[in-house]
Amino acid sequence: MFNKHLIPNTQNLPEGKALNITVEKYNFLVTKQKGQIIVYENLCPHQKKPLNCSSDSVLDEEGDYLKCHHHGALFSPLDGTCIIGPCIGSHLKKATVGIEQGNCYLLLA
Ligand code: FES
Numbered sequence: 625m626f627n628k629h630l631i632p633n634t635q636n637l638p639e640g641k642a643l644n645i646t647v648e649k650y651n652f653l654v655t656k657q658k659g660q661i662i663v664y665e666n667l668c669p670h671q672k673k674p675l676n677c678s679s680d681s682v683l684d685e686e687g688d689y690l691k692c693h694h695h696g697a698l699f700s701p702l703d704g705t706c707i708i709g710p711c712i713g714s715h716l717k718k719a720t721v722g723i724e725q726g727n728c729y730l731l732l733a
Contacts, residue, residue, distance in 0.1 A: 626720070626731035634661050634728040642682045642690060642701065647730055652719055653682050653690060655701045661728045663719040664704050668692040670711040675699075690716065 629647045631654055637643065642655035644666060651666040651674055666674045666682070675692040676682050684691040689698040689707070697709025704716030720731040 626722075626733060628722070629730045629732065631661070631663070631721075631728045631730055635726070637661070640687060640701075644676060644680070644682060645730075648732065650732075652730065653716070655690070657701050661721055661723075662701065663721050663730060664690070664699075664716040665719060667717065668694065668697060668711065669706065669714040669716065670695060670697055670709065 631645060637656045639656050642653055645652050645654055653664045653666050653675065655662050668675055670692065673694050675690060677693045682690055684698055690701050691698055692709065695710050697706050697711055699706050699716050704718060706712050706714050722729045722731050
């Protein structure tokens with residue numbers, strides 16, 4: 625049984641961009657990649673901190689990778705793999721997403 629939470633404005637999220645949302649006190653990273661909405665828990669596998677600390681941005685300067693602003697780890701936005709940084713090879717945890725009538729929902733167990 626899942627609790628269903630609407631992820632607002634995913635239709636307006638530009639391709640390749642990412643944003644932060646909070647649902648039930650948990651923080652998530654929402655990104656649109658190749659037209660698909662992908663959601664990760666906003667917890668760096670290195671020290672279990674949110675990727676964005678003082679910065680609102682969750683992307684690197686070029687906007688190509690999700691970036692942990694604590695120690696600079698970069699993650700593929702497509703599958704959450706850390707490609708450089710202290711947790712290289714580990715992954716951001718994907719959240720379950722569902723689509724219903726054109727709206728995107730976060731499904732929490
Ligand atoms: S906590 Fe993210 S790289 Fe260290």
